Amino acid sequence: MASFFSKFKEQPHADDLPKGKVISFLNQKGGVGKTTMAYNTAFALAEEGHKVLCLDLDPQANLSLLFDAEKTGETHIHHLLINSIRELKALHVGSLVDDVLIKDKGVDLLPAGQELSGFELSVAGINSPRQLILKTFLEKNDLLKRYDYIIVDCPPTLGLLVVNILCASQGVMIPFKADEFSRKGLAHFYDVLGDVSEMGITRAPDVLAHIPNMVDLRRKQESKDLKVITEEREHALTVDPFFNRAQLVKSQAQKKSVFSYKSKEYLPLQKRFSGLAGIITKWNEQYEH
Numbered sequence: 001m002a003s004f005f006s007k008f009k010e011q012p013h014a015d016d017l018p019k020g021k022v023i024s025f026l027n028q029k030g031g032v033g034k035t036t037m038a039y040n041t042a043f044a045l046a047e048e049g050h051k052v053l054c055l056d057l058d059p060q061a062n063l064s065l066l067f068d069a070e071k072t073g074e075t076h077i078h079h080l081l082i083n084s085i086r087e088l089k090a091l092h093v094g095s096l097v098d099d100v101l102i103k104d105k106g107v108d109l110l111p112a113g114q115e116l117s118g119f120e121l122s123v124a125g126i127n128s129p130r131q132l133i134l135k136t137f138l139e140k141n142d143l144l145k146r147y148d149y150i151i152v153d154c155p156p157t158l159g160l161l162v163v164n165i166l167c168a169s170q171g172v173m174i175p176f177k178a179d180e181f182s183r184k185g186l187a188h189f190y191d192v193l194g195d196v197s198e199m200g201i202t203r204a205p206d207v208l209a210h211i212p213n214m215v216d217l218r219r220k221q222e223s224k225d226l227k228v229i230t231e232e233r234e235h236a237l238t239v240d241p242f243f244n245r246a247q248l249v250k251s252q253a254q255k256k257s258v259f260s261y262k263s264k265e266y267l268p269l270q271k272r273f274s275g276l277a278g279i280i281t282k283w284n285e286q287y288e289h
């Protein structure tokens with residue numbers, strides 16, 4: 001009888017299981033819309049009532065700028081990551097996650113700063129697995145229990161920081177521009193994803209969508225390139241293209257998401273970002289742990 005009860009006690013309570021998912025917006029190519037897509041999709045998820053955290057893991061700190069929260073010279077995500085590594089005690093600072101969290105925007109943010117560009121060098125000599133620093137940090141701080149979705153804005157690189165992001169993510173979204181450079185870049189990205197999978201230390205994330213961005217279908221070459229990329233990547237969904245939209249530029253200049261506007265001209269973009277959020281939530285409903 002006692003063994004029956006002890007067995008029963010060992011089962012984790014449903015509330016103890018981490019419910020959150022980490023979704024990264026990734027492409028090693030610069031200027032394809034990672035930050036734009038991550039920011040507006042995060043707000044689209046929040047509009048649906050989900051609790052969302054944005055993680056800025058780009059030393060350029062563009063996402064933090066959209067939240068009006070660049071933290072160069074102050075404590076930010078880089079310091080929290082270093083704090084989470086016991087071997088680097090000499091570099092620890094006194095701040096905790098809640099000291100760094102920006103919480104007043106409807107979507108929370110852990111901001112970045114320029115110091116993040118030194119991440120790779122800072123962790124070069126540690127013995128614990130360097131690819132799992134972000135994953136361990138999120139687990140140790142219960143962030144997957146506190147949030148439904150953690151949206152990560154990635155730097156335009158494929159270094160250790162991005163490998164950390166891949167190891168911590170359950171899903172990735174890939175904005176791209178329809179050109180030959182992007183085609184090559186995507187192939188390289190899939191090589192790295194394959195490497196992560198082969199490392200066997202974590203489950204590789206699912207690719208949820210390819211997002212053609214800033215597309216101009218009047219350009220014949222662009223239409224052709226988009227068709228080729230879509231066909232080559234037919235194993236994963238390619239959504240309808242996002243066109244060049246002045247409203248996106250304007251909303252970013254005002255540090256607002258497209259959901260902050262009531263006027264009709266923002267409705268199509270709101271629908272598009274709600275659509276991206278829908279892809280994420282639908283996938284999550286079917287996600288098997």
Ligand SMILES: Nc1ncnc2c1ncn2[C@@H]1O[C@H](COP(=O)(O)OP(=O)(O)OP(=O)(O)O)[C@@H](O)[C@H]1O
Nearest residue numbers: 030031032033034035036156214242243244245248
């Ligand atoms: N669909 C769009 N229409 C018009 N402008 C856009 C669109 N998408 C992105 N932009 C603009 O293009 C620029 C680059 O976008 P963004 O910063 O999101 O790219 P990124 O991939 O995050 O760049 P980086 O690699 O440097 O981080 C920004 O000025 C943004 O406002």
Ligand SMILES: [Mg+2]
Nearest residue numbers: 034035058062
């Ligand atoms: Mg960016």
